[in-house]
Amino acid sequence: MKGIKKNFLITVLLLLAAVTLYLFYNMGSNWEFALRLRGVKVAAIIVVSCCVAYSSVAFQTLTNNRILTPSIMGFESVYLLIQTLIVFMYGDLTFQVLSGWGNFLLSVLGMIGFAFLLYILIYKKGKDNLYLLLLVGIILGTLFNSLSSFMQLLIDPSDYFIVQGKMFATFNKINRDLLWPSAGVLAVLLVVGFRTAKYLDVLALGRDQAINLGLNYNRMVQLFLVIIAILVSVSTALVGPITFLGLLVTNLTYELFKTHRHDVVIAACCLVTAVTLLSGQFVMERLFHLSIPVSAIINLVGGLYFMFLLLRVRKL
Amino acid sequence: MRTLILTLILLVCAVVSLFVGVADISIVDIFHWDAEKLALISISRIPRTAALILAGVGMSISGVIMQQMTQNKFVAPTTAGTLEAAKMGLLIFLIFIPTAGAALKMLFAFLFTFIASLIFLAIVRKIRYRNVVFVPLVGLMFGGIIGSISTFFAVRMNIVQDTNAWMMGDFSGILQGRYELIYLSLPAIIITYLYANKFTVVGMGEDFSRNLGLNYRAIMNIGLFCVSLTVSAVVITAGAIPFLGLIVPNVVSLLFGDNLKKTLPLVALSGAIFLLLCDIAGRIVIYPYEVPIGVTVSIIGAIIFLILIIRKR
Numbered sequence: 001m002k003g004i005k006k007n008f009l010i011t012v013l014l015l016l017a018a019v020t021l022y023l024f025y026n027m028g029s030n031w032e033f034a035l036r037l038r039g040v041k042v043a044a045i046i047v048v049s050c051c052v053a054y055s056s057v058a059f060q061t062l063t064n065n066r067i068l069t070p071s072i073m074g075f076e077s078v079y080l081l082i083q084t085l086i087v088f089m090y091g092d093l094t095f096q097v098l099s100g101w102g103n104f105l106l107s108v109l110g111m112i113g114f115a116f117l118l119y120i121l122i123y124k125k126g127k128d129n130l131y132l133l134l135l136v137g138i139i140l141g142t143l144f145n146s147l148s149s150f151m152q153l154l155i156d157p158s159d160y161f162i163v164q165g166k167m168f169a170t171f172n173k174i175n176r177d178l179l180w181p182s183a184g185v186l187a188v189l190l191v192v193g194f195r196t197a198k199y200l201d202v203l204a205l206g207r208d209q210a211i212n213l214g215l216n217y218n219r220m221v222q223l224f225l226v227i228i229a230i231l232v233s234v235s236t237a238l239v240g241p242i243t244f245l246g247l248l249v250t251n252l253t254y255e256l257f258k259t260h261r262h263d264v265v266i267a268a269c270c271l272v273t274a275v276t277l278l279s280g281q282f283v284m285e286r287l288f289h290l291s292i293p294v295s296a297i298i299n300l301v302g303g304l305y306f307m308f309l310l311l312r313v314r315k316l
Numbered sequence: 317m318r319t320l321i322l323t324l325i326l327l328v329c330a331v332v333s334l335f336v337g338v339a340d341i342s343i344v345d346i347f348h349w350d351a352e353k354l355a356l357i358s359i360s361r362i363p364r365t366a367a368l369i370l371a372g373v374g375m376s377i378s379g380v381i382m383q384q385m386t387q388n389k390f391v392a393p394t395t396a397g398t399l400e401a402a403k404m405g406l407l408i409f410l411i412f413i414p415t416a417g418a419a420l421k422m423l424f425a426f427l428f429t430f431i432a433s434l435i436f437l438a439i440v441r442k443i444r445y446r447n448v449v450f451v452p453l454v455g456l457m458f459g460g461i462i463g464s465i466s467t468f469f470a471v472r473m474n475i476v477q478d479t480n481a482w483m484m485g486d487f488s489g490i491l492q493g494r495y496e497l498i499y500l501s502l503p504a505i506i507i508t509y510l511y512a513n514k515f516t517v518v519g520m521g522e523d524f525s526r527n528l529g530l531n532y533r534a535i536m537n538i539g540l541f542c543v544s545l546t547v548s549a550v551v552i553t554a555g556a557i558p559f560l561g562l563i564v565p566n567v568v569s570l571l572f573g574d575n576l577k578k579t580l581p582l583v584a585l586s587g588a589i590f591l592l593l594c595d596i597a598g599r600i601v602i603y604p605y606e607v608p609i610g611v612t613v614s615i616i617g618a619i620i621f622l623i624l625i626i627r628k629r
Contacts, residue, residue: 065450067457131449135390135625138456139618142394142558146614149480153608160477168471244464292471300468303461310439310458 004257004264011256011271018278025282044174044239045281047183049273051235054193055228056246057253057266061204062224063130066254067310069246073134074141075232076241077148078114082107083166084148084155091159100175107237114140115229119222130221168293169240171281182238189227193266196223200262242295244302249273251309318572322585326369329592333365336596338604359492367495368487368595369588371554374501374546376587377508379561380580381539384515386440388451389569390625392561393547395452397459399558401432402551403483404466411473418552422497425548432462433540449625485557485610487595498553504542505584512576515539555610557591559617564590566624 019042027034059070086106090097098106118140122133152163199220202210211217253269276298284294334357335341341361345353379392393399405428409421436458440451470479508515517525518535525532550557564587572579591609594616598607 067454072457072460129449131447131453132625134453135449136622138453139621139625143614143618146558146611149484150608150611152477153481153484157477164476167476243460292468296464296468296471299464303464306457306461307435310442311435313442 004259007256008264008268008271011268011275015271015275015278018275018282022278022282025286040174040176040179041171041281042278043183044171044179045277046274047179047186048169048171048235048239048242049277050186050190050270051231052242052246053249053253053269053273054190054266055231055235056250057262057269058193058200058224059228059246060250061200061262062221063134064204064206066251067247067306068134069243069250070228070232071236071241071243071246072141073137074114074118074144075111075229075236076243077141077144078111079107079236079241080163080167081144081148082110084151084163087159087162088151088155091156092162094159094162100178104175104178104237108233111233111236112229115225115233119225119229123218123222166240169242169295170293171239171277172290174239178238182234185230185234189231193227194263196220197262197266200224201260204260204262240295242298244299244306245273245276245295247306248298248302249276251305252276319581319585322582322589326585326589326592329589329596330365330369333368333592333596334361336599337361360490363492363495364487364490364595365592367490367498367553368591370498370501371487371550371557372560372588372591373584374498374505374550374587375557375560375591376564376583377505377580378543378546380512380565380576380583381508381515381543382561383565384512384519384576385437385536385539386451387519388440388448389566390448390452390562391440391455392559392565393543394558394560394562395459396436396455397432397462398429398436398543398547399551399556400459400462400466401428402548403479403556404428404462405548406482406552407466407469407479410475411469418497422500422548422552425552426544429544429548430540432458433544437536437540483551483556483610484608485555485613486606486608487554488606488608490553495553498549501546501549504545507538508542509580511535511538512580516576555608557610558614559621560587560591560613563617563620563624567620570624 022042023035023038055070060066060068083103086098086103087094118133118137122129122136152160155163199215202213202215203217203220203224205213207217210220249269249272253265253272256272257265257268259265277294280294280298280301284290284292284297288297335343337360339353339356341353341357346357375393378398382391382393382396382398383389402425405425406421408428409416409424413420436455439454439458443451443454466479467476470476514530514535517528517530518532518539522532525535565583568579568583568586572582591613594612595609598609598612601607601612
């Protein structure tokens with residue numbers, strides 16, 4: 001426990017250092033403007049970090065492994081399909097037809113609606129096999145991706161850049177009006193999430209053990225699935241898809257904090273995610289000069305790290 | 317008997333496929349020896365139909381081998397990262413040596429698919445908890461990772477939309493002189509047919525196959541070689557065709573059982589028929605335009621696959 005406290009402290013300090021570096025590095029003469037611009041990005045990064053951290057940790061506990069993330073379940077495909085469809089229909093008029101708010105609400109509702117339909121479909125059939133739920137989600141995701149690619153073929157290349165902008169997560173054009181409501185939703189869910197984190201400790205023991213210990217397994221799994229769906233939808237609609245971020249940060253967290261208490265792991269994971277995103281954003285701005293989306297960098301690093309993990313471990 | 321019926325259906329589909337298209341060609345024209353129309357048939361229609369049949373046979377047979385080697389019904393080029401790897405090979409080739417010839421392009425795609433298949437098998441062997449659905453999940457994640465690496469390069473080169481277009485499974489660009497690479501899958505298909513039983517034994521595990529006197533490594537590598545060759549040849553000529561290797565073997569095994577020697581010809585024939593039908597449908601739906609076959613197969617395939625996995629338990 002002592003080592004964990006020390007690591008926790010170090011991570012907090014790292015985060016503070018990262019925030020300070022990001023906010024104040026090379027500020028230029030108009031420091032007020034720079035600070036406001038960067039402040040919004042930092043706030044967005046923290047909101048997204050908490051969403052990704054909680055949803056990934058909870059999801060991995062539910063599915064009992066460390067190599068999946070909730071976003072593969074089809075959320076991002078739904079998001080991309082909605083974005084492609086909008087551009088496909090309205091072309092370069094997209095921004096006039098649909099305000100930032102409209103797009104945000106449409107995406108969030110689309111993704112949450114998709115998740116609920118999926119849950120109902122699987123649970124109504126009396127099949128409480130989570131892997132089945134995932135596989136159905138992924139297959140639907142593949143289907144949506146094909147439909148999106150087909151529309152993307154037909155879209156005018158100049159309009160396509162609107163879609164491409166949505167394909168990668170970015171913190172450079174955060175809509176300030178959307179940030180605070182998202183933070184509100186997140187705050188409420190995090191309160192609920194932390195109060196129920198102890199149930200995750202029990203769920204981690206596996207289905208049979210959890211039932212044996214008196215937990216209403218299906219109810220609990222459904223509760224967490226709902227929380228996960230909302231968190232993933234909000235963060236995806238706010239900045240865009242970052243598929244492998246959750247994978248990278250949960251595994252990093254478990255490496256650094258050798259504990260299975262979920263309240264500790266989740267809190268630590270939020271910090272680790274924020275540090276990862278901030279450094280990714282910093283590298284992207286200073287090293288690549290904004291030429292490549294931060295999510296492409298993180299997916300590359302996360303993907304390579306994941307391959308390394310898969311090949312290194314003895315047993316999965 | 318079943319083989320005969322399926323062969324007849326395949327022939328009918330192939331003939332229909334020859335005479336569907338924007339240019340109005342009928343069988344009568346052949347007898348009239350209309351030179352212009354005959355040229356059209358030999359330059360565009362016959363290559364297209366041949367490529368469709370080969371791709372259909374190749375992709376579904378690859379699915380069977382992968383399912384036998386992993387002993388998992390849900391493993392196929394779509395769910396094992398194989399398609400993504402072929403895409404990546406092609407992308408790297410196009411970025412770094414775009415002017416080199418088609419043979420080198422093939423080699424790139426082949427090498428990437430082969431290495432990815434090796435890695436995937438290594439991962440599968442490590443999975444302790446052999447849930448049927450877990451293995452394809454890991455495979456899909458694996459594919460996603462390969463995809464994200466390719467995307468990184470595609471974004472750097474600013475060719476995201478183009479790569480997207482190249483990869484979309486589509487037979488409309490197939491012309492004489494531009495599709496012959498797909499014949500490379502033919503030897504792979506023949507080898508598979510000869511080795512079918514051995515792949516099943518290899519799937520039972522290393523010790524078991526040693527016990528029966530098989531060279532485990534060699535057979536495993538031959539299987540991977542065939543799959544990689546077929547998949548990369550198809551991806552290069554026509555683009556990615558998802559789900560085919562997944563649903564055709566599964567439907568055939570539901571209908572006709574699991575005796576590979578008997579069902580393998582049926583799988584091959586049904587794969588070709590399915591692809592021909594999807595292609596004909598794609599050509600008719602928004603005539604005179606075409607829906608790429610990647611889209612039609614993915615819609616029909618996804619629906620069939622969902623029915624399969626939901627009914628299975």
